[in-house]
Amino acid sequence: MALLKKMRHLHLRILPVTAENRHFLLRTRGFHKHSTCQSLPAVEENVLPGNFSAAAVGKDGPLKTLKDMAGPSTISNIIEFFFRDGFSRIHEIQQQHSQKYGRIFKSRFGPQLVVSIADRDMIAEVLRAEGVAPQRANMESWKEYRDMRGRATGLISAEGEDWLKMRSVLRQQIMRPRDVAVFADDISGVVTDLVARVRALRGRQPDGLTVLNVNDLFFKYAMEGISVVLYEQRLGCLEERIPQLSLEYIAALHLMFSSFKTSMYAGAIPKWLRPLIPKPWEEFCHSWDGLFKFSKVHVDRRLSEIQGQLAAGQEVKGGLLTCLLVTKELTLEEIYANMTEMLLAGVDTTSFTLSWSTYLLALHPQVQQQIYEEVVSTLGPDKVPVSEDLPRLPLIRGLVKETLRLFPVLPGNGRITQKNLAVGGYLIPAGTQLALCHYTTSLDEGSFPNAAQFLPQRWVRKDATDRVDNFGSIPFGYGIRSCVGRRIAELEMHLALTQLIQKFHIQVSPLTEEVRAKTHGLLTPGAPINVRFVDRQ
Numbered sequence: 001m002a003l004l005k006k007m008r009h010l011h012l013r014i015l016p017v018t019a020e021n022r023h024f025l026l027r028t029r030g031f032h033k034h035s036t037c038q039s040l041p042a043v044e045e046n047v048l049p050g051n052f053s054a055a056a057v058g059k060d061g062p063l064k065t066l067k068d069m070a071g072p073s074t075i076s077n078i079i080e081f082f083f084r085d086g087f088s089r090i091h092e093i094q095q096q097h098s099q100k101y102g103r104i105f106k107s108r109f110g111p112q113l114v115v116s117i118a119d120r121d122m123i124a125e126v127l128r129a130e131g132v133a134p135q136r137a138n139m140e141s142w143k144e145y146r147d148m149r150g151r152a153t154g155l156i157s158a159e160g161e162d163w164l165k166m167r168s169v170l171r172q173q174i175m176r177p178r179d180v181a182v183f184a185d186d187i188s189g190v191v192t193d194l195v196a197r198v199r200a201l202r203g204r205q206p207d208g209l210t211v212l213n214v215n216d217l218f219f220k221y222a223m224e225g226i227s228v229v230l231y232e233q234r235l236g237c238l239e240e241r242i243p244q245l246s247l248e249y250i251a252a253l254h255l256m257f258s259s260f261k262t263s264m265y266a267g268a269i270p271k272w273l274r275p276l277i278p279k280p281w282e283e284f285c286h287s288w289d290g291l292f293k294f295s296k297v298h299v300d301r302r303l304s305e306i307q308g309q310l311a312a313g314q315e316v317k318g319g320l321l322t323c324l325l326v327t328k329e330l331t332l333e334e335i336y337a338n339m340t341e342m343l344l345a346g347v348d349t350t351s352f353t354l355s356w357s358t359y360l361l362a363l364h365p366q367v368q369q370q371i372y373e374e375v376v377s378t379l380g381p382d383k384v385p386v387s388e389d390l391p392r393l394p395l396i397r398g399l400v401k402e403t404l405r406l407f408p409v410l411p412g413n414g415r416i417t418q419k420n421l422a423v424g425g426y427l428i429p430a431g432t433q434l435a436l437c438h439y440t441t442s443l444d445e446g447s448f449p450n451a452a453q454f455l456p457q458r459w460v461r462k463d464a465t466d467r468v469d470n471f472g473s474i475p476f477g478y479g480i481r482s483c484v485g486r487r488i489a490e491l492e493m494h495l496a497l498t499q500l501i502q503k504f505h506i507q508v509s510p511l512t513e514e515v516r517a518k519t520h521g522l523l524t525p526g527a528p529i530n531v532r533f534v535d536r537q
């Protein structure tokens with residue numbers, strides 16, 4: 001209350017969403033309450049959905065039903081996933097299945113039928129036909145945890161009207177490059193610490209050059225980087241001694257990902273079986289407790305700072321969190337939930353991409369040299385890049401795009417169809433779980449000639465009319481439910497890579513053999529990437 005009364009004294013760096021534009025979104029997009037919140041009935045394969053007649057005809061002739069669709073049998077899936085460790089090869093299995101069964105195929109996982117789409121144009125059709133509040137997957141286990149603890153859902157776990165409200169608030173704060181440019185100075189401060197940490201770590205190795213398991217370093221960078229944006233404070237992750245609270249968070253995050261398979265089962269195992277197999281659900285809840293606790297501490301800290309400033313009649317300045325706390329467009333519980341989910345979504349994604357980028361640069365010294373030349377001809381050898389410099393570094397942007405094409409952090413994404421669709425000659429009923437096979441489309445020769453090659457140059461536009469984006473590679477998703485943190489992630493990666501390339505020759509260490517990708521929830525390096533950072537001057 002006190003905050004609201006004093007809002008006129010505030011000077012926020014970021015303008016809040018107005019009630020007017022939020023309601024505009026709700027009104028004009030024809031959003032219907034509950035339209036996406038239905039529980040998912042098992043999809044019948046041979047039934048023509050309501051709004052299609054039996055003689056439904058697509059652009060290439062009569063439409064077929066899911067019953068006609070090819071795909072691996074349940075038995076072969078069980079063997080593949082449980083006996084051949086398919087969970088760590090989901091990206092490869094995606095490719096193999098699309099070669100064997102076609103660009104659209106079905107798989108069964110117990111009662112769940114999944115339709116996989118490994119074709120750029122079909123994916124485009126699906127995403128372009130999306131409604132106002134698309135649903136990614138069944139988030140029942142996430143919601144159950146939140147209900148059990150009396151917590152709100154955040155952007156990842158929310159659906160329908162709840163999601164739309166939060167999305168319309170957050171998207172206007174962080175979705176455009178110019179919105180996130182205000183964070184560039186703070187992130188640059190984190191990059192300075194990253195560079196210092198590279199020097200400290202390599203100094204400990206016998207050759208004085210190698211940073212072992214570079215992902216460990218980028219993890220800390222990404223956590224520190226996203227935290228200055230989300231919590232408006234430094235966490236000390238790049239210091240020699242990491243503060244206890246941050247260490248606890250890292251442990252909770254590791255538990256969430258290391259128990260990825262068990263967490264998946266937490267949602268898949270029926271509730272009545274939990275007393276017999278309690279571990280997955282217990283670990284799932286335990287890691288969420290840790291993640292929420294961390295966000296709550298940091299949000300509460302900022303809230304009491306703001307209250308103190310207002311009580312003392314001082315001006316309140318701040319970024320995203322300050323704005324959310326002051327405008328109260330989201331409840332405090334929604335703020336905790338969104339900070340928790342954004343932090344979860346924003347650390348490994350960014351750190352894996354940075355690890356793959358440095359690995360690819362090290363493997364391709366000529367490409368690295370080309371990018372280095374662009375950086376020094378634009379900035380000189382020493383200038384610290386600012387956000388306005390980034391549009392003038394197309395190869396740095398191409399480097400990130402090409403890394404994400406070859407190693408899309410999310411090798412596949414999901415959608416639950418909200419209406420009946422005709423895709424690839426098939427009728428897909430509403431309520432069907434779709435798997436969009438981005439790994440396969442990213443490596444498709446039709447979309448990307450010499451697809452296996454690392455060519456950041458392919459993303460550089462020749463002129464303003466030249467569009468090189470295509471649905472073959474959409475690492476941040478597409479449309480209204482795409483990654484809300486995209487611009488923050490890009491800013492963090494562009495600023496870090498520019499400085500690393502400016503300062504160091506990045507070389508493969510003899511300690512690193514070929515590193516292949518494995519799926520562990522996300523597409524991760526399957527072995528430690530050890531990289532040499534050799535001073536350029």
Ligand code: HEM
Pocket residue numbers: 136155156167226341342343345346347349350353404409410413414474475476477478480481482483484485486488489
């Ligand atoms: C390299 C870095 C990143 C990649 C490749 C990435 C990729 C993605 C993808 C593919 C999705 C799903 C989009 C869809 O379903 O269409 C997503 C969703 C999301 N991402 Fe990211 N992400 C990255 C970094 C971040 C960061 C830094 C944040 C923190 C703000 C973040 C927050 C989110 C959230 C909250 C969602 C859910 C959005 C919603 O459902 O409305 N991501 N991300």
